[in-house]
Amino acid sequence: MRDHFEIRDHDAAGRIGRLEVPRADVTVETPALLPVVNPNVLTVEPERLRTEFGAEMLITNSYIIRSTDRIRDRVLSEGLHDFLDFDGAIMTDSGSFQLAEYGDIDVTTAEILEFQRRIGSDVATPVDVPTPPDVDRDRAERELETTERALADAEAAETGEMLVNAPVQGSKYPDLREAAGRHAAGTDLDVFPVGAMVPLMNAYRYADVVEAVMAAKRGLDPDCPVHLFGAGHPMMLALAVAMGCDLFDSAAYALMARDGRYLTVSGTEHLEEMSYFPCSCPVCADHTPADLREGDDDRAERLLAEHNLHVTFEEIRRIKAAIRDGTLLELVDRRARGHPAMLDGYRALLDHADQLEATDPVSKDAFFYTSHEAARRPEVGRHHDRLAWLETPDDLLLTESKPPSSHDHDAVWRVKPPFGPFPRALSETYPLTAEVPERVDAAAQTAAAEGVRRLVEANPETAITLGHDGWAETALDRVPDRVAVDDLRDLGR
Amino acid sequence: MRDHFEIRDHDAAGRIGRLEVPRADVTVETPALLPVVNPNVLTVEPERLRTEFGAEMLITNSYIIRSTDRIRDRVLSEGLHDFLDFDGAIMTDSGSFQLAEYGDIDVTTAEILEFQRRIGSDVATPVDVPTPPDVDRDRAERELETTERALADAEAAETGEMLVNAPVQGSKYPDLREAAGRHAAGTDLDVFPVGAMVPLMNAYRYADVVEAVMAAKRGLDPDCPVHLFGAGHPMMLALAVAMGCDLFDSAAYALMARDGRYLTVSGTEHLEEMSYFPCSCPVCADHTPADLREGDDDRAERLLAEHNLHVTFEEIRRIKAAIRDGTLLELVDRRARGHPAMLDGYRALLDHADQLEATDPVSKDAFFYTSHEAARRPEVGRHHDRLAWLETPDDLLLTESKPPSSHDHDAVWRVKPPFGPFPRALSETYPLTAEVPERVDAAAQTAAAEGVRRLVEANPETAITLGHDGWAETALDRVPDRVAVDDLRDLGR
Numbered sequence: 001m002r003d004h005f006e007i008r009d010h011d012a013a014g015r016i017g018r019l020e021v022p023r024a025d026v027t028v029e030t031p032a033l034l035p036v037v038n039p040n041v042l043t044v045e046p047e048r049l050r051t052e053f054g055a056e057m058l059i060t061n062s063y064i065i066r067s068t069d070r071i072r073d074r075v076l077s078e079g080l081h082d083f084l085d086f087d088g089a090i091m092t093d094s095g096s097f098q099l100a101e102y103g104d105i106d107v108t109t110a111e112i113l114e115f116q117r118r119i120g121s122d123v124a125t126p127v128d129v130p131t132p133p134d135v136d137r138d139r140a141e142r143e144l145e146t147t148e149r150a151l152a153d154a155e156a157a158e159t160g161e162m163l164v165n166a167p168v169q170g171s172k173y174p175d176l177r178e179a180a181g182r183h184a185a186g187t188d189l190d191v192f193p194v195g196a197m198v199p200l201m202n203a204y205r206y207a208d209v210v211e212a213v214m215a216a217k218r219g220l221d222p223d224c225p226v227h228l229f230g231a232g233h234p235m236m237l238a239l240a241v242a243m244g245c246d247l248f249d250s251a252a253y254a255l256m257a258r259d260g261r262y263l264t265v266s267g268t269e270h271l272e273e274m275s276y277f278p279c280s281c282p283v284c285a286d287h288t289p290a291d292l293r294e295g296d297d298d299r300a301e302r303l304l305a306e307h308n309l310h311v312t313f314e315e316i317r318r319i320k321a322a323i324r325d326g327t328l329l330e331l332v333d334r335r336a337r338g339h340p341a342m343l344d345g346y347r348a349l350l351d352h353a354d355q356l357e358a359t360d361p362v363s364k365d366a367f368f369y370t371s372h373e374a375a376r377r378p379e380v381g382r383h384h385d386r387l388a389w390l391e392t393p394d395d396l397l398l399t400e401s402k403p404p405s406s407h408d409h410d411a412v413w414r415v416k417p418p419f420g421p422f423p424r425a426l427s428e429t430y431p432l433t434a435e436v437p438e439r440v441d442a443a444a445q446t447a448a449a450e451g452v453r454r455l456v457e458a459n460p461e462t463a464i465t466l467g468h469d470g471w472a473e474t475a476l477d478r479v480p481d482r483v484a485v486d487d488l489r490d491l492g493r
Numbered sequence: 494m495r496d497h498f499e500i501r502d503h504d505a506a507g508r509i510g511r512l513e514v515p516r517a518d519v520t521v522e523t524p525a526l527l528p529v530v531n532p533n534v535l536t537v538e539p540e541r542l543r544t545e546f547g548a549e550m551l552i553t554n555s556y557i558i559r560s561t562d563r564i565r566d567r568v569l570s571e572g573l574h575d576f577l578d579f580d581g582a583i584m585t586d587s588g589s590f591q592l593a594e595y596g597d598i599d600v601t602t603a604e605i606l607e608f609q610r611r612i613g614s615d616v617a618t619p620v621d622v623p624t625p626p627d628v629d630r631d632r633a634e635r636e637l638e639t640t641e642r643a644l645a646d647a648e649a650a651e652t653g654e655m656l657v658n659a660p661v662q663g664s665k666y667p668d669l670r671e672a673a674g675r676h677a678a679g680t681d682l683d684v685f686p687v688g689a690m691v692p693l694m695n696a697y698r699y700a701d702v703v704e705a706v707m708a709a710k711r712g713l714d715p716d717c718p719v720h721l722f723g724a725g726h727p728m729m730l731a732l733a734v735a736m737g738c739d740l741f742d743s744a745a746y747a748l749m750a751r752d753g754r755y756l757t758v759s760g761t762e763h764l765e766e767m768s769y770f771p772c773s774c775p776v777c778a779d780h781t782p783a784d785l786r787e788g789d790d791d792r793a794e795r796l797l798a799e800h801n802l803h804v805t806f807e808e809i810r811r812i813k814a815a816i817r818d819g820t821l822l823e824l825v826d827r828r829a830r831g832h833p834a835m836l837d838g839y840r841a842l843l844d845h846a847d848q849l850e851a852t853d854p855v856s857k858d859a860f861f862y863t864s865h866e867a868a869r870r871p872e873v874g875r876h877h878d879r880l881a882w883l884e885t886p887d888d889l890l891l892t893e894s895k896p897p898s899s900h901d902h903d904a905v906w907r908v909k910p911p912f913g914p915f916p917r918a919l920s921e922t923y924p925l926t927a928e929v930p931e932r933v934d935a936a937a938q939t940a941a942a943e944g945v946r947r948l949v950e951a952n953p954e955t956a957i958t959l960g961h962d963g964w965a966e967t968a969l970d971r972v973p974d975r976v977a978v979d980d981l982r983d984l985g986r
Contacts, residue, residue, distance in 0.1 A: 318771030
């Protein structure tokens with residue numbers, strides 16, 4: 001295990017973990033949402049973030065503090081925790097974001113780490129280069145080298161108990177992201193932000209986010225705590241957690257509020273256009289959109305920020321509950337319906353079902369088949385892999401219906417879309433206890449047919465008959481020719 | 494328009510309406526959730542239901558009041574509103590539920606209506622027969638006749654300003670449900686409960702619920718306010734509203750709380766097994782599951798009931814917002830992922846896309862393609878119908894990609910799954926401005942191919958070429974043979 005991170009529960013590649021932050025003397029439960037606190041503008045006081053919203057950690061920007069005369073000396077003398085009046089853990093960013101935005105900053109990794117240490121940061125950040133998504137490969141490689149030098153400088157720095165981030169860059173090149181992840185995991189640094197995702201998230205390019213994060217995760221060790229830098233919209237948190245991200249930060253709650261925007265788990269609304277609040281947080285239970293529009297702007301901004309925080313922390317709790325219950329992929333499936341771009345992200349995630357499978361629990365409460373996409377979940381592929389290991393008799397009937405009262409086969413196995421065939425002995429085991437709709441779709445049938453194919457190919461000597469319940473042509477096309485196929489509907493069963 | 498009901502906004506078959514309740518002198522906005530108040534046990538005081546949760550109407554049981562010596566005389570002398578301390582509208586049930594549960598009650602429609610009038614009910618109910626779902630047809634017909642006699646008795650009764658329910662029965666026989674709806678709409682009664690749905694809902698038979706309700710709706714007039722009797726689980730409210738139901742009642746909030754159950758929009762949780770509250774209502778923002786388990790049972794029951802009400806009223810507001818925004822079917826699509834049985838319900842609903850289409854607005858903000866099921870939404874079928882009316886030139890290229898820079902066709906039309914082809918002039922109109930995922934699925938391609946087929950069949954003289962972006966075989970099978978088909982991927986475009 002990585003020194004400061006312990007994983008307690010798994011679901012898909014998501015996990016509930018505990019990040020020990022020694023300098024703050026606190027342990028943060030992950031997935032954790034770090035509200036971004038602008039040291040110049042406290043939209044919601046940090047102490048309230050902790051007591052009312054449950055924030056165990058927040059993030060602020062050491063570069064802004066260092067560059068702002070008005071507050072630098074105060075923070076240096078009081079320390080960050082007293083300055084912000086927050087006794088949880090505080091992570092600080094380094095100015096890399098400013099580097100990406102303005103092209104140049106006047107500080108080195110050694111200097112900013114020393115500054116972060118002096119102001120009392122609990123998790124510090126070196127000056128990495130957040131390479132944007134669509135640059136050419138030369139630039140991505142060159143900037144990655146700079147980032148890796150920053151990590152080396154960070155390793156060399158005197159940081160005491162302070163944890164240090166090891167950002168993973170590499171633009172949109174999966175092999176660079178994977179190599180960057182492997183390199184970062186090889187340092188003795190502590191927390192692993194996947195960086196430069198904001199341009200992709202702002203453009204709703206969630207499939208690209210998935211490709212980059214899954215590549216970084218392939219390089220990182222499973223026990224590395226991963227921070228998806230800049231991700232704070234509740235719509236995408238479940239997807240991000242399912243990939244194995246542990247920390248998130250939200251500037252969105254405050255920035256969106258300033259623009260009159262209202263976050264939900266399925267998108268962003270504009271206060272101006274709202275007739276009803278689809279939420280029952282303390283703000284929404286006590287106000288209507290008209291109330292907020294009528295009051296003064298500062299009040300509306302503050303209340304919107306509070307709602308935005310409530311809905312985001314609510315989603316974090318929902319995600320943790322889903323991991324605990326083994327229903328994280330069902331939650332991702334629901335969230336995928338918030339926007340077609342989220343559906344793209346989910347479809348991209350399922351391209352990596354094998355990667356999710358590695359940590360997905362073998363047994364959970366129940367598998368809910370809730371969409372065509374669910375046919376590609378890791379549990380289905382795992383069952384298909386298992387089929388190759390099962391013993392078969394000489395003559396086997398696979399049937400989607402009840403076994404016939406009399407027959408000449410040596411054994412009868414049930415066939416259940418999307419999993420395919422299984423012997424009776426497995427019928428009470430996960431995922432074969434799945435709840436599936438009565439109106440079966442072609443995706444489930446096709447996955448079941450793939451299961452049949454896998455069984456047939458692993459058992460070339462076994463005579464196999466398949467009774468199916470009106471499967472689609474695309475499913476039947478996948479069944480090997482040597483299987484005798486009966487449509488149970490034709491047989492009147 | 495029906496006297497007391499006015500429809501303001503439509504989406505699919507759902508609507509926002511205003512039900513005038515003259516005896517209470519209030520107008521109730523629909524969809525409305527009526528908390529069920531047990532006159533013997535006030536889990537949450539009616540006045541709080543109004544002020545804290547926004548209940549404009551509640552429902553209680555006149556048969557229980559009439560049969561309970563302890564309260565009957567008090568209610569008769571004080572009147573129902575003072576007895577309950579509630580100044581919104583009050584609907585009363587008649588004892589039909591007790592009839593269904595216990596087989597016999599000692600009151601006639603004339604008697605119970607008179608009793609309801611005397612206690613000051615605002616919306617009364619005759620003694621109908623809630624025929625359960627799986628009875629034989631003879632019984633369903635016989636009991637429906639009894640229900641229809643009860644409606645005649647209700648029409649004959651002296652009811653003054655009090656509105657009266659006209660329940661629609663018919664068990665699981667769609668033709669009986671439709672006939673019952675037509676008969677009820679032909680009376681001068683006011684509100685139309687679709688009855689005996691509880692056994693189906695308790696068994697998660699949502700597809701059967703959809704068939705029964707859609708059949709009743711075919712018989713009822715569009716301007717009839719419809720009450721889905723016994724439906725109060727937030728998971729299914731969006732589906733029910735999309736079918737055109739306007740009123741709902743929830744006993745679930747209190748009954749579930751008594752059993753330690755916690756409602757969510759995607760199912761029911763058990764307090765005993767919860768680690769986190771996936772909600773930010775005032776109860777969940779202030780407590781953890783452990784807090785509730787540690788306190789005394791009455792407190793836990795009351796707080797669970799309050800949460801259950803919050804999440805239910807929140808969903809009602811979310812549904813109203815969705816109708817206003819034209820995104821109700823997107824919401825139903827999301828809710829369909831809560832349980833495979835909900836997915837069955839949604840798939841059943843889409844079997845009736847034509848029925849939804851009748852009231853679905855021609856123009857909305859944006860169509861979000863968020864699942865394979867979305868390919869069957871009414872907007873897709875409407876576009877296909879429209880294709881038959883469009884003028885075509887002699888030689889037409891349909892292409893999923895950009896038009897080629899040079900070509901010999903008379904015109905080039907875009908093809909967009911799931912809609913199919915359309916001329917440039919329509920490209921900025923709903924639903925062709927749809928947001929669709931980049932990872933297109935076979936369901937969308939097949940629906941687009943159906944659009945091509947409709948255009949081709951309506952224009953037998955037009956030469957048509959189709960350029961598609963790697964469509965699935967199932968989609969290409971639907972394109973008529975006389976269309977010249979190019980796979981744009983092969984052409985390197």
